[in-house]
Amino acid sequence: MLIDFFLHLKARKLPVSTKEFLTLLEALQAGLGGHSMEDFYFLSRSTLVKDESLFDRFDQAFGEYFKGVEQIPGLDVDLPAEWLKAMMQKHLSPEERARLEKLGWDTLMEEFKKRLAEQKGRHEGGSKWVGTGGSSPFGNNGYHPEGIRVGGESAGNRTAVKVWDQREYRNLDDSVELGTRNIKVALRRLRRFARQGAPDELDLDGTIAATARNAGWLDLMMRPERHNAVKVLIFFDVGGSMDDHIKVCEELFSACRAEFKHLEYFYFHNCVYDHVWRDSHRRHSERTPTLDVIHKYGPDYKLIFVGDATMSPYEILQPNGSIEYSNNEAGAVWLRRLGDAYPSLAWLNPEPERSWDYRQSIGLIRKILGERMFPLSLDGLTRAITHLSRKQ
Amino acid sequence: MRFEGSDNYVATPDLMLAVNAAIRLQRPLLIKGEPGTGKTMLAEEVAAALGMPLMQWHIKSTTKAQQGLYEYDAVSRLRDSQLGDDKVKDIGNYIVKGTLWQAFEAEQPTVVLIDEIDKADIEFPNDLLRELDRMEFHVYETRETIKARHRPIVFITSNNEKELPDAFLRRCFFHYIKFPDRDTMQRIVDVHFPGIKQALLKEALEVFFGLREVPGLKKKPSTSELIDWLKLLVAEEIPVEALRSPDQKASIPPLHGALLKNEQDMHLFERLVFMAQRNR
Helix, strand or coil, X not given: CCHHHHHHHHHCCCCCCHHHHHHHHHHHHCCCCCCCHHHHHHHHXXXXXXXXXXXXXXXXXXXXXXXXXXXXXXXXXXXXHHHHHHHHHHHCCHHHHHHHHHHCHHHHHHHHHHHHHHCCCCCECCCCCCEECCCCCEEECCCCCCCEECCCCCCCCCCHHHHHHCCHHHHHCCCCCCCHHHHHHHHHHHCCEEEEEEEEEECHHHHHHHHHHCCCCCCCCEEEEEEECCEEXXXXXXXXXXXXXXXXXXXXXXXXXXXXXXXXXXXXXXXXXXXXXXXXXXXXCCEEEHHHHHHHCCCCCEEEEECCCCCCCHHHHCCCCCCCCCCCCCHHHHHHHHHHHCCCEEEEECCCHHHHHHCHHHHHHHHHCCCCEEECCHHHHHHHHHHHHCCC | CCCCCECCECCCHHHHHHHHHHHHHCCCEEEEECCCCCHHHHHHHHHHHHCCCEEEEECCCCCCHHXXXXXXXXXXXXXXXXXXXXXXXXXXXXXXXCHHHHHHCCCCCCEEEEECHHHCCCCHHHHXXXXXXXXXXXXXXXXXXXXXXXXXXXXXXXXXXXXXXXXXXXCCEEEEECCCCHHHHHHHHHHHXXXXXXHHHHHHHHHHHHHHHCCCCCCCCCHHHHHHHHHXXXXXXXXXHHHCCCCHHHCCCCCHHHCCCCHHHHHHHHHHHHHHHHCC
16 A cells, blocks of 8 residues: 555655655554545655655655646546545545445445546536536535545645645755755764863763772873864865856855864865965965975865866866966876875865766866765765765 | 644644654654744643653753663762762662653653754764664663653654754654744734734734845744744833834834844844835
8 A cells, every 4th residue: 555655755766764654554554644635745744754855855756646636547546546445434424434335435436437537627616527626526625525535635725735736845955955054064964073182071981990990099080072173175266157156155165164173275266286375365476385285284184175167178187278377287187186185075066966967177077086076055065075074 | 642732832733743643653753943933842732731741851962862861870979989888889879860761660651852852962863763762771780671661752853953864763753843824823923912912913923024034134033033022012012003114114123132133134134124214
């Protein structure tokens, strides 16, 4: 029962598990979702989906799956008959059920099929055809006591289909919105706590062990407090085609500033060459040689590039390829050098992932960095952080 | 045992369904939602409505899963041992029961609130998997297994600061309290201020929802802020007319400090109002 529905959700990339599916069946058996389609929707959502950023995907999948019922191409719609039957029996009062039994389920279904065959197109009102409103036993919002409710709440102002068709949770979909707060939450997964500084916290386990060694005389042990010890080095691409992405980069930057104690940042244009800079206004007078950066910040730093990697391939491959000045060594050399210096590295690209294949320069950089490029969406950021927090 | 909302808590049908499913199938219910939409209140109200005692466990960044079960107070035992106290011979004297233990051994079913689980360390939820699943745990010091007499109804709230592990999520029901629409908000206010003048309320809701629409606010005012603001309006006996200015956009609502809690938001809002006035 409902296995097709479950598989449909799975096919729509919702992370549903068998255990949760069994819980849903258990809940249905306990009569929890038995009042309306809307109840079933809420029940299945709260059992199967555990993240509000997936609600929108669930709404769509749910709508798709039960759309068949709305459009009614025939009775061979995906809705399992047993479920429909169970739903209907639960929904009817005892008197109604008695009357229904008089008519018989098979007769009712037979009638339903016949009407479906006769009906063409959408229908509203009236007392015979399947559709919305009206007093025919079939359809939506009707008030015929023997009505088979087809994908909707009975006569009321809220129809079930509306709930998921509204798609209220669209904004929460993690491939769409990226605000400072979201970024912070994603970055927080990179936290790595370590004990540093003055010992000012009681180490209970240490105290017990030391006291035991001390033949029972209390020997207090102290230890330093835990701090986030992760170190991050960020290179931002500025100017040119990056102007379109200023907002998201600003948000990323402000989130990083708040989240990491050890954060170093530098700017570059299009591709990294022999120098980077800290202050865009004085980029021509105050440059930092890239080698100095590599020497100053050790390999325990995690390196993040933020850039659209959109440029002419010459800017990466050829010496003197930079559009701003003549560089002795090609961008690719510098990228490899940085890649060697920082084993933990990721490139965040604000361009949507689907357009990457159309830009040669993006392909080049991905190859040089060993496919460690991620889109600058919440989902991409999470993937990047997961990658960075792996032990190298 | 069904929860239908209460005299001072308005539950939407989807929330009621989630709560009742969690009660019926005896699984924890994980609640998320904007701050101030009544996540913590829910557990209190369910406990009150079902007449069960409420056990609260507020999580901090330093909280360990073990603390919810029990703690072994080694320091006082050491001290007692050095003072030659007789209590020291029984290790049971130094086991301090945690919230879950108290709930497990309670005579009647209880409601347990694990508040703001996302504040704790990433491993915290994983450490509670078995305890919440089987409702039992083992006390190593006394070698006994504590098993729940009645499976408590467990509510867990989260503010989304950390992602919770999949294994944990699979064992929970999940509900996201979305921001109430106008009708629900009206009902919520009616519950809190039964005697409020309809005209005042209408204008206040107008201002409130208008304020939520202002683009660029860092923290949009939420339900609890609205309730506080109304409380002030009623207490100060602000007349309806004060809210109903000829040009809605061009005035600062009275006592707006209750709605906007952020200095930047306040500045932004005042600037917008100022601009609107100048353009008139």
